[in-house]
Amino acid sequence: MARGGAWRGGWAKFRDMGSRVWKAFAVAVVAGLLPTGAAAQAGALTGVVRDTSGAPVVAALVTAERVAGGGAAGGPAARAGVPTPPASGGGPARRTAEADSAGRWRLAGLAPGEYRLRVERLGYRPAERTVTLAAGGVQQVDFALVAAALDIAPVSVEVARERQRFSADAGATSRRLAGSDIKRVPGLAEADVIRAVQVLPGVITTSDFSSAFHVRGGSADENLILLDGFPVYNPFHLGGLFGVFNSDMVSGAELLAGGFPASYGGRVSSVLNVESDPGAAGAGVQGAGGVSLLASRLALGADLPTGLARAAGLRSARGRVSFRRSYFDALLKPVADFPYHLTDVQGFFEGWTPGGGRFTLTGYTGGDVLDFSHPSSESFPLKLRMDWGNDMLGARWTGGAGPGRMLDLRAGYSRFGAAIRFPEFADTRFESRISQATAQASMKVDARPWLALEGGVGGDRMAYRSLATTGGTDFRNDGDAGWLASGYAQAQWRVPGWLLDTGVRADGWFPGSAPGRWLVSPRLGLKRFLAGGDAALNLSFGRYTQVVQSARDEEVPIGIDVWQLAGDRVPPVLSKQVQAGVESFRPAGWHLALEGFDRRFQGVIGFNAAADPNDARQEFVAGSGRSYGADVLVKRERGSVTGWISASWLRATRTFPDVLSGIDPAPSITYAPIFDRRLDFEGVLRFPLPGRVEAGVHASYGSGLPYTRPIAAYEIFEYNVGTGRRSRPDSPRDSAETAILLGPRNSVRYPAYVRLDASLRKTIRKRWGLLSPYIDVLNVTNRKNVLFYFYEYNRNPPTRTGVSMFPLLPSVGVEATF
């Protein structure tokens, strides 16, 4: 892979910088394993949150607040000379922990003194208790929550969860979206988790027609999208127009935009965790559904009868399942024959063992069908049936494994496949499939009051197959399968005012087509708390790897991923990343964050338009990339007007062999990729209107995306070898087929993207539940954001036309919960 001199110099500097970073990292790891005087004095509070039946309460938020005069500054630690901060000083005076899937919580690195503990969870009455923590002590405090009506504003809980992440992670950039947030971002016909993610800072999309998103200069296939911890390869319908997750089944989503810990592997750019909503416990049969212009959906959930649960060896259990189907095919029938439909079935089951362990089962199956194979499809010249979709099933068990130990076991299977079949031409088939079977085990250990350790191992079997055959020749026929062995270890070291996360991940990739190799990924995060723990400075470094890539051409706004495993044709992606920022939670419900980042990528691939068909390894070209920039978030979650404004600045480049030059070997070119949106502003506001109506506004501004401008066009003549002559259509020149000559790659830009969306949602309380009719209007100003320009040099005079993205697009729907 050839690179320019400037790039080599830049990479060398980065490598040197990286070397220094890793040395610092090694020192930090060692330091993290050695107790210091300050750390030895720090204590920890820990415990389990259960409900009155004894079942763990997952995701309960435990807040510990120092009581004034409770021995903070003048306590034993201070007397011992330990720099324990005062309540308003360098260490957090208020700390929050989230109960894990076994209801366990832990707050470490606390200065000795008196703390007021408060536990909150949606659907339960809050509980409080005051405890005194001795120097270096570990105190167990358990809670039993009483179920209550849903009076707690869910958004406040989400704020607390976001804050909990802020307190608990040193390096990760975490942005949470509650289920309610997702439903309030105006969507195309109905709420969409993936579309809602796009309003977060650092996230951009390249067109209205695709939900595929790019995070901080990474490609769309570099985002790890998880449903309850299990990967979903292509979570989109209709080439990216809609996401696959049913919003009624989603309790929230968390985007880790950078700095994610060693426990996450498999992708280099971001992690999107979509969490299933099991529904409220003990509430009988619950349902949610909706009717929109796109589809109808229904989710039903219930507790498993106690006898049945006990027969299954569980203390209690509940489950939820949802169905969705679109009706484009029926709606458009009067005006067009468009035999397309999508279906989704999503299920979630949750059970608790008598020992306090939690067992979950997550399943998803869904797909798209475009069926022109029926005799009635007269308007289409060729009969074909195209279907594509995902299937995923995952089981997970989390529970205690002795004092201070938590074990997490998971096993699952995920696959994505796409196929096109032609009933009349049996020799023609197009298929693309990828599958991943995974088994993982991890353990968290509270080793010391100031030190938490985590480690895990995993094994994955991954396989892909791509086939494109027609007319007796294989345009593509390849596949591979391999084993991915992974292990990680991470340590979190906490002293008052500081949080240090260190970790290392090793992924061994053993494909069938190439020798195996180990990819080592050290991670480091450091956070310095300020303003009594309400603000912090953070810094993180990390190396990230992935062994699967999509060969999809990202310059095409709509497409389906064609997945490819690293092997003899494609290298793994390696990325080194550094980020630093400041974040603050203000008392009035404001959340402010500013973060800068620099990322380098190696091994990214592009389709090789000049590949030699005699050498299958030439089908893709490998390149490198860089991105740097900064994101700002201003968020308000309390008060009558809530929402956020985000601003993102990005510079991204990719360096690849210029295969279109025709020169052999191809020279390298560096260019701005299609997702190099230099400036992106997103604003989401929600506010109440009279009559229990909630209004939502989403404003978006993005600077223009790059494209390659044609500089000339010429006529294409079909050459016939038999006659040695060319032919051209016997028609006017402006309808002749033309070829174009391109200017420098992606050197010009489309106009800025501006869009204003609005929504109105009224909630009507019924005897049986809630009814919420809504109106969404996309692109209220009907601005013609450019999708493509067409340069038509065969016309006289030459003209430029084009196609815009969404016009003003109103939609209505209704949702119900009962």
Add this chain to the structure above:
Amino acid sequence: MLATRLVIALVASAAIGTVGCRLEEVALAPPEDVVVAEVFLQAGEAQQFAFLHRSLGTGALTVPNAVVELTGPDGRVAQYSPAAGIECVNAGSSFLPDTVGSCYATTPAVRSLVSPGATYSLRIRLPGGGQLTGTTTVPGAFRLKRPSVAQCKLAPGTLLPMEWTRSVGAWVYLSETRLAHVRKALDPNATNDRSLDMTGLSISAEDTTIVFPSEFGLFDRFNDKDAPVLLALQKGLPEGVTATVTVSAADRNYVQWVRRGTFNPSGTVQIPSLQGDGTGVFGSLAPARFDLTSVATSPLPPC
């Protein structure tokens, strides 16, 4: 990537067609004036041709007074001379071949200038100054194994598995056929009996087979006029159809020019093999031909 493109075409057109809007027209300044040269060497042919034309919207499309020189492996240089446009482009009712470009040809020779496996260089000196240069290596010689004769018969309603020996250096084998009387043979009431041209592909030097005629016509299956004919040919030819079939081993340059490899909404992008003051292709082909008649009984040998 054909599958991907097909998916893109279908899904994108459906989605964008549903909600996308056409932007208003903006007049553009005249585009760049670029010379496009298309030179394909054919092994075994007595005469070689070069076709030069210009980018659209810049005035005349012809490129007169160019100097085209072909240098062979022995260093000998052959000059191309101006030739009638009809030598390079088939005439049409709405245009004259001499108006869409300029044709140049080598002097006819008893022994072909172009040999399989040899490397040739091309230099084109343009009338306004500047030049284009390129190199091609002609694919190696090969022969048809089935059919092994120049003229043969094929029983109606049967398929012919064609096979040939490997051509060293070939990127693809391009199979072309022109079927005469096929439309009338399939539908006696058809008013149009024009010949049908079909193309088949065998990708890589090792793929030395194709089934005639079912695996031909790949690029016409979306053509609503020809699709029914292609469907009928999946089981063989009807009685009375005659066909000329050419199998050509094609080099890198030819393939990169014709396969149109990358996406741009404004049109096709071709990968050039001529560098310099313009663009174009300098490709080479090594062809083999036979004629076939679809008849039940005939003195011709079977294919």
